[in-house]
Amino acid sequence: MSEPTMAWRDLVEYSETHDLLAKRLFVVFSNPTNGLGPVLENLDPHVEHQTRLELDGTMFAAGPFASDDEQQWNGEGMFIYRAESLAAARKIAESDPMHTSGARSFTIRSWMLNEGTFSVQLFYSGGKPRIV
Incomplete structure (x- = not known):
């Protein structure tokens, strides 16, 4: 008996058709190719690139991964893009400087955001609120 499959x-x-969001996004897993040194050398251009993608609406989310023991950053990251296609x-x-420089390689997967929540809290007064 074979395992069932389902076409994407x-x-x-x-x-x-079941009232889920069905928002198509693309997840990029970015991993160092030769240790942390080359990643650190390209960190500023990478962050500038990510910020441009955020400002133009391409970047949905991005950030680094901690090591399994949460003690180090080994240079790994994940980005989620809004795009027309894979x-x-x-x-x-x-086009990411981490990838063009060879500091990191990447894999990319189609992802569909279906469930979850998102809330926004806006403070009209200046500065960040203090948590008491």
């Missing part, structure tokens, strides 16, 4: 397009249709998302990832 069928899961997309299921999500769309090919378009790949072009975006290829």
